[in-house]
Amino acid sequence: MAKVITPRQEDYSRWYTDVIIQSQMADYSPVxxxxxxxxxxxxxxxxxxxxxxxxxxxTGHENAYFPLFIPESFLHKEAEHVxxxxxxxxxxxxxxxxxxxxxxxxxxxxxxxxxxxFAKWIRSYRDLPVLINQWANVVRWEMRTRLFLRxxxxxxxxxxxxxxSEAEAEEEALTIxxxxxxxxxxxxxxxxxxxxxxxxxxxxxxxxTYSIEALMQDKKALQAGTSHNLGQNxxxxxxxxxxxxxxTWEHVWSTSWGVSTRLVGALVMAHGDDNGVxxxxxxxxxxxxxxxxxxxxxEKSRIAEAARxxxxxxxGACRVKVDLRDEVSPGxxxxxxxxxxxxxxxxIGPRDLEKNQFTAVRRLDRRKTAVPxxxxxxxxxxxxxEIQADMLEKGRAFLRENxxxxxxxxxxxxxxxxxxxxxxxxxxxxxxxxxRIKDETKATIRCxxxxxxxxxxxxxxxxxxxRRWVYFARSY
Amino acid sequence: MAKVITPRQEDYSRWYTDVIIQSQMADYSPVxxxxxxxxxxxxxxxxxxxxxxxxxxxTGHENAYFPLFIPESFLHKEAEHVxxxxxxxxxxxxxxxxxxxxxxxxxxxxxxxxxxxFAKWIRSYRDLPVLINQWANVVRWEMRTRLFLRxxxxxxxxxxxxxxSEAEAEEEALTIxxxxxxxxxxxxxxxxxxxxxxxxxxxxxxxxTYSIEALMQDKKALQAGTSHNLGQNxxxxxxxxxxxxxxTWEHVWSTSWGVSTRLVGALVMAHGDDNGVxxxxxxxxxxxxxxxxxxxxxEKSRIAEAARxxxxxxxGACRVKVDLRDEVSPGxxxxxxxxxxxxxxxxIGPRDLEKNQFTAVRRLDRRKTAVPxxxxxxxxxxxxxEIQADMLEKGRAFLRENxxxxxxxxxxxxxxxxxxxxxxxxxxxxxxxxxRIKDETKATIRCxxxxxxxxxxxxxxxxxxxRRWVYFARSY
Numbered sequence: 014m015a016k017v018i019t020p021r022q023e024d025y026s027r028w029y030t031d032v033i034i035q036s037q038m039a040d041y042s043p044v045x046x047x048x049x050x051x052x053x054x055x056x057x058x059x060x061x062x063x064x065x066x067x068x069x070x071x072t073g074h075e076n077a078y079f080p081l082f083i084p085e086s087f088l089h090k091e092a093e094h095v096x097x098x099x100x101x102x103x104x105x106x107x108x109x110x111x112x113x114x115x116x117x118x119x120x121x122x123x124x125x126x127x128x129x130x131f132a133k134w135i136r137s138y139r140d141l142p143v144l145i146n147q148w149a150n151v152v153r154w155e156m157r158t159r160l161f162l163r164x165x166x167x168x169x170x171x172x173x174x175x176x177x178s179e180a181e182a183e184e185e186a187l188t189i190x191x192x193x194x195x196x197x198x199x200x201x202x203x204x205x206x207x208x209x210x211x212x213x214x215x216x217x218x219x220x221x222t223y224s225i226e227a228l229m230q231d232k233k234a235l236q237a238g239t240s241h242n243l244g245q246n247x248x249x250x251x252x253x254x255x256x257x258x259x260x261t262w263e264h265v266w267s268t269s270w271g272v273s274t275r276l277v278g279a280l281v282m283a284h285g286d287d288n289g290v291x292x293x294x295x296x297x298x299x300x301x302x303x304x305x306x307x308x309x310x311x312e313k314s315r316i317a318e319a320a321r322x323x324x325x326x327x328x329g330a331c332r333v334k335v336d337l338r339d340e341v342s343p344g345x346x347x348x349x350x351x352x353x354x355x356x357x358x359x360x361i362g363p364r365d366l367e368k369n370q371f372t373a374v375r376r377l378d379r380r381k382t383a384v385p386x387x388x389x390x391x392x393x394x395x396x397x398x399e400i401q402a403d404m405l406e407k408g409r410a411f412l413r414e415n416x417x418x419x420x421x422x423x424x425x426x427x428x429x430x431x432x433x434x435x436x437x438x439x440x441x442x443x444x445x446x447x448x449r450i451k452d453e454t455k456a457t458i459r460c461x462x463x464x465x466x467x468x469x470x471x472x473x474x475x476x477x478x479x480r481r482w483v484y485f486a487r488s489y
Numbered sequence: 490m491a492k493v494i495t496p497r498q499e500d501y502s503r504w505y506t507d508v509i510i511q512s513q514m515a516d517y518s519p520v521x522x523x524x525x526x527x528x529x530x531x532x533x534x535x536x537x538x539x540x541x542x543x544x545x546x547x548t549g550h551e552n553a554y555f556p557l558f559i560p561e562s563f564l565h566k567e568a569e570h571v572x573x574x575x576x577x578x579x580x581x582x583x584x585x586x587x588x589x590x591x592x593x594x595x596x597x598x599x600x601x602x603x604x605x606x607f608a609k610w611i612r613s614y615r616d617l618p619v620l621i622n623q624w625a626n627v628v629r630w631e632m633r634t635r636l637f638l639r640x641x642x643x644x645x646x647x648x649x650x651x652x653x654s655e656a657e658a659e660e661e662a663l664t665i666x667x668x669x670x671x672x673x674x675x676x677x678x679x680x681x682x683x684x685x686x687x688x689x690x691x692x693x694x695x696x697x698t699y700s701i702e703a704l705m706q707d708k709k710a711l712q713a714g715t716s717h718n719l720g721q722n723x724x725x726x727x728x729x730x731x732x733x734x735x736x737t738w739e740h741v742w743s744t745s746w747g748v749s750t751r752l753v754g755a756l757v758m759a760h761g762d763d764n765g766v767x768x769x770x771x772x773x774x775x776x777x778x779x780x781x782x783x784x785x786x787x788e789k790s791r792i793a794e795a796a797r798x799x800x801x802x803x804x805g806a807c808r809v810k811v812d813l814r815d816e817v818s819p820g821x822x823x824x825x826x827x828x829x830x831x832x833x834x835x836x837i838g839p840r841d842l843e844k845n846q847f848t849a850v851r852r853l854d855r856r857k858t859a860v861p862x863x864x865x866x867x868x869x870x871x872x873x874x875e876i877q878a879d880m881l882e883k884g885r886a887f888l889r890e891n892x893x894x895x896x897x898x899x900x901x902x903x904x905x906x907x908x909x910x911x912x913x914x915x916x917x918x919x920x921x922x923x924x925r926i927k928d929e930t931k932a933t934i935r936c937x938x939x940x941x942x943x944x945x946x947x948x949x950x951x952x953x954x955x956r957r958w959v960y961f962a963r964s965y
Binding site: 040042043044047048049050051052055056058059075076077078079080081082083084087099100101102103104105106107108109110117119126129130133134145149150152154155156165166168 | 516518519520523524525526527528531532534535551552553554555556557558559560563575576577578579580581582583584585586593595602605606609610621625626628630631632641642644
């Protein structure tokens with residue numbers, strides 16, 4: 014605890030690492046590129062899993078589990094797919110003391126192994142749709158890694174679905190995009206832009222890739238979830254066919270979609286401050302911490318008792334802990350629980366006891382309110398919901414204030430240097446212009462909105478005709 | 490569905506595979522030794538996870554996540570450990586297109602990587618105990634695999650804890666053993682024997698290994714969970730030390746423990762019959778299926794409506810589904826839901842409608858009861874609990890009837906051939922006798938009970954003195 018957190022203004026990247034390590038969310042491991050997710054970080058992932066899993070199941074998806082290893086030849090069946098992943102693969106060459114006849118790839122994603130199974134399972138239109146999700150670890154060899162944001166091994170969910178028509182696959186891809194968008198806003202308190210990726214940014218083997226894009230405090234964008242309409246590409250590569258009602262055979266239409274432990278990094282980067290991490294109540298592993306404050310022994314017994322009773326009262330309704338440690342001071346406790354991101358602190362000292370109240374302090378802004386001891390339960394729920402709403406509102410304001418129009422290439426370049434954030438700008442649609450802008454500014458097209466962006470204009474770089482603006486930003 | 494299930498009497502092993510494949514719990518994958526867990530099989534694993542995870546958390550454990558890969562040198566730090574696992578390892582030699590300087594092992598278990606982290610995290614007695622659990626996939630190269638029971642990759646939980654004293658570590662190992670025992674009985678409806686393993690059967694690197702041992706329908710034992718007191722072996726290998734209150738430095742005492750997707754196989758083997766799998770209500774993904782029976786269209790609309798209403802009524806209280814399919818007959822539906830192990834079926838036909846009732850049919854024994862439509866909810870809960878209790882009672886009777894005394898080596902040999910099951914028999918304690926008995930009979934000492942087995946006798950094989958009997962059985 015004696016360690017100092019680098020302030021965000023000084024070095025955002027060091028701040029990020031500092032708060033994760035010091036709050037004990039994660040740690041570096043002795044395995045290059047791989048991290049250890051410690052209990053606080055993992056509890057956040059569990060909260061994310063719990064909520065998303067419920068939404069997937071509500072919409073008819075079922076969980077399954079496919080092998081970690083993929084025969085090397087499978088990856089070669091879809092040409093774009095293997096080209097996209099080849100540089101990032103981890104390869105098992107020996108098993109059980111012998112060299113393998115065919116090397117096995119540690120899955121970087123599971124399309125190929127899953128489509129091999131779909132080909133076996135799907136026979137008739139009656140078997141469709143197949144709506145499957147998998148919670149798993151995947152491995153992509155990364156040269157430059159960052160805790161949670163980019164690690165060689167990471168945890169994720171990957172949905173894989175098969176349908177009778179392109180329209181149905183498209184609807185599925187967009188249903189999931191909406192689940193991701195709402196989850197980001199309603200649970201993570203992180204508002205996002207949604208849209209479709211350009212050809213150069215889409216998933217290797219997809220027809221269309223949709224994404225949710227968030228903005229971090231350093232004004233860089235973070236892709237927080239993707240949903241792909243795969244068309245019939247994988248179905249054709251793996252011969253996944255079904256017999257229609259009319260008796261003809263057709264390839265299925267399919268989707269895949271995923272979010273990963275990167276979301277935990279997004280929570281840190283979006284809400285943390287120079288005192289540590291800060292979590293929205295709906296996902297916070299611990300929502301309320303009760304800290305008693307005493308000087309004399311006589312005070313201690315009465316105040317500790319009041320704190321204990323309060324924890325008892327709140328237990329069924331929220332995730333609460335009472336911190337009765339003797340060996341550290343109340344101030345030390347305040348710092349520790351702020352470092353670890355607990356959204357609401359309830360203090361009770363001699364004056365509070367006298368007034369029959371707790372002093373509630375919000376992690377978000379340290380705003381204090383007195384809360385009567387009688388009916389504590391009735392007050393804490395609304396306080397947590399208020400914090401959740403205020404965090405989202407703060408995020409919305411931040412995103413709004415940091416989304417600007419760039420009417421010219423100069424305006425974009427200047428904006429990227431001076432303010433950062435998202436820029437609405439016109440683009441002609443050519444991959445060449447896109448690449449030149451990226452090379453020259455380090456900004457990419459984060460997504461092309463699905464609506465609300467139709468307007469005539471001219472491309473930033475080539476002045477060619479453009480019918481709609483897109484979101485540019487520098488990103489993680 | 491046209492496929493025939495091999496009867497248990499004809500070939501228990503084929504029956505096992507048949508019911509798993511046909512009920513769509515799992516499937517073979519194109520990767521040697523690896524299986525695909527399909528939604529029904531995975532839903533059982535999720536139910537197992539949900540219950541055990543709650544019990545681990547209640548007893549103070551936290552989940553975390555450690556890397557999939559372990560540097561080869563780590564495994565060599567504990568001599569017995571590497572000797573135990575060396576023949577089963579999968580080795581990653583290439584990553585990101587290059588040959589690695591040090592090969593990485595795909596974890597067969599995580600002691601070594603976790604102790605490397607414990608060495609970093611643990612400094613003082615104040616940091617102890619550390620009570621960590623991980624839900625993860627592990628890989629052990631297996632030559633002969635069986636769905637769920639023995640696969641190259643499997644899913645499991647592995648608990649890893651560190652303590653200030655041997656007594657505390659021992660208490661932890663036994664606490665977990667008791668959690669496993671109760672879970673097996675109360676949720677899986679599988680009664681088990683518990684005890685300590687002999688030296689030759691214990692975990693590579695452990696001081697003592699405890700296990701729960703169940704009996705399958707073919708009278709072979711199945712080790713269903715293990716809990717290890719690791720002493721200071723790993724602490725010494727990885728230099729995990731803490732400073733005591735007195736300021737001296739000591740190695741921690743530690744435990745590890747785990748159960749795996751093998752438990753799903755145990756559920757199939759313990760409860761299934763020639764019609765398919767059969768699940769205890771507390772774990773069954775679907776607890777109740779409602780099947781309407783009609784002949785005329787007029788009947789259909791009224792009966793389907795009654796079935797739908799019943800499902801609506803039960804929805805909040807149990808996992809229920811109404812099967813309104815038109816294209817298959819009621820008989821076909823009965824077979825399908827029996828195959829898939831749903832514990833309770835509610836039928837409603839014209840006569841039931843007239844009598845204002847449902848006919849409830851138990852998967853366990855097809856016993857039928859009439860259940861009034863009014864107050865259906867109040868009847869279904871107790872019916873499910875009754876099924877759960879009856880399945881456990883049936884399991885208890887089976888275990889009791891198939892546990893025998895073997896007073897002589899001949900009796901053991903004859904018993905193993907004629908009846909199978911567990912045999913209480915005396916053993917002198919020598920590894921030599923143990924090995925000879927195993928070589929000659931294929932039976933192993935499943936466990937040495939912790940109590941209730943003290944009595945003077947003579948070793949089955951050598952007639953040497955014995956102070957307690959142990960459980961022998963052939964096993965999976």
